[in-house]
Amino acid sequence: MVVTSDIEKASETLRAGGLVALPTETVYGLGANAEDPAAVARIFQTKGRPPTHPLIVHIGGADQLDEWVEEASATARLLAEHFWPGPLTLVLRRGRRVPLEATGGLETVAVRVPDHPVALALLSAFGGGITAPSANRFGSVSPTTADHVRAELGDAVDFVLDGGPCGVGVESTIVDVTGETPSILRPGGVTREDLEAVLGHPVALPSTSHVRVPGQHPSHYAPRARVVLVEPERVVAEGELARQRGHQVGLLLPPAFADAPVKAHAVVTVPASTTAYARGLYGFLRDLDQQGCDLIVASLPTDEGLGLAIANRLRRAAEPRPSA
Missing domain, CATH: 3.40.50.11030 (Threonylcarbamoyl-AMP synthase, C-terminal domain)
Structure with a gap:
């Protein structure tokens, strides 16, 4: 059970450039201060993740979106209003607050608000954005419990917040809203049908995209078998x-x-x-x-x-x- 002292310790760890494993409703994330390039680099090193593979920036609420992106379209705001907090990630033009290290060198950034009380408490206490890909080795099965994180990453993580099993179990849906027509770059916890019901029109699921996002590597989410x-x-x-x-x-x-x-x-x-x-x-x-x-x-x-x-x-x- 997570207590206030755990949240405080996790927040201090992030401020010091450390890595914190945190629960979300989707999977456990390996979190770092989104504005600290050195801390972000540690995520890539710990996971064995290619540095060109972008990370998701987790923020505390839809009201913070303008702090992290260059401009949020009406479509982006509509989706944020309906699905945040929740398993939906929006891809928008990068704001100045986001270092290129977190975006894989791209001028786009993936942003979401997690729907988990522990993650939200940490974001509130920390007061900034947290980059947090899944807390596992790159390409392997994502963790849905704190024990999964400890078994796979061990002492490479400075602090693990145990928020119990993840409720959704697969990663967030990633939607590109940089253009006029939104498209799903990765299906996930928000269904295509839910998106279309809010938007009032079909949402494309392209086989390829010019925007790199998490989870697009051909071999991914793989067990040893x-x-x-x-x-x-x-x-x-x-x-x-x-x-x-x-x-x-x-x-x-x-x-x-x-x-x-x-x-x-x-x-x-x-x-x-x-x-x-x-x-x-x-x-x-x-x-x-x-x-x-x-x-x-x-x-x-x-x-x-x-x-x-x-x-x-x-x-x-x-x-x-x-x-x-």
């Missing part, structure tokens, strides 16, 4: 074939096949609710790793609601890994 994606009705059979070839197989079993006879090293029957599936996804992948699986067979949910974000994460987890 290799991930193979097949059609839902093929999960059990593909898992059996892999087992016969000598793999320690883990299955993310679609709920429609929960009663199917299965031979596998480990099995997780995924929830029928995409909300529950998103909340548990990264934990499922970590658990299959911990059980010694070297191959995970899964299928993609439909792209409705949070299914779009889950499918995005699974596709990137299944991409070929960069060679060491």
Whole structure:
């Protein structure tokens, strides 16, 4: 349980140029003072993250947006009004307060207001912006508990705020609002349908973008085990074939096949609710790793609601890994 003294210590750590792992509603973030280039550089070093890969600046409220961006459009303000605090990140032109180290050298900045009482308390006590990508090694499974952070980063983090399990479980939706027409650069905790309901028109989901944002690296959100994606009705059979070839197989079993006879090293029957599936996804992948699986067979949910974000994460987890 987080107490006032923990918030104060975390705030002091940030002011001193340190790194703080903090809970948000999406995943745990590895936070640094957004205005301290040296502290921001430590995030990249600790994660093994390419310095051209932008970070998200977390702020304490929509009323602070103008302090961090050059200009907020009417569309940006409308989305902020409806979805902040919440799992929505807006990409806008960088304000002078944001160093280029935090944007990967770009003149755009990604900004959001997290919907977690501990994160908001820290932002209030600190009084500034906090850059906070996921608190894990670059490209691996994002952490949704404080224990995940400690297991992966250990003493590389100066202070860990334990705010319990994350409620959403996948990262924020990133929307580019630098132009006249907003587009989703990364699906996440705010659904495409929710955005379209507020805006009153369809929102594009481009396959490529000139704006670099977090989570666009081809291989990302990946467990140690290799991930193979097949059609839902093929999960059990593909898992059996892999087992016969000598793999320690883990299955993310679609709920429609929960009663199917299965031979596998480990099995997780995924929830029928995409909300529950998103909340548990990264934990499922970590658990299959911990059980010694070297191959995970899964299928993609439909792209409705949070299914779009889950499918995005699974596709990137299944991409070929960069060679060491």
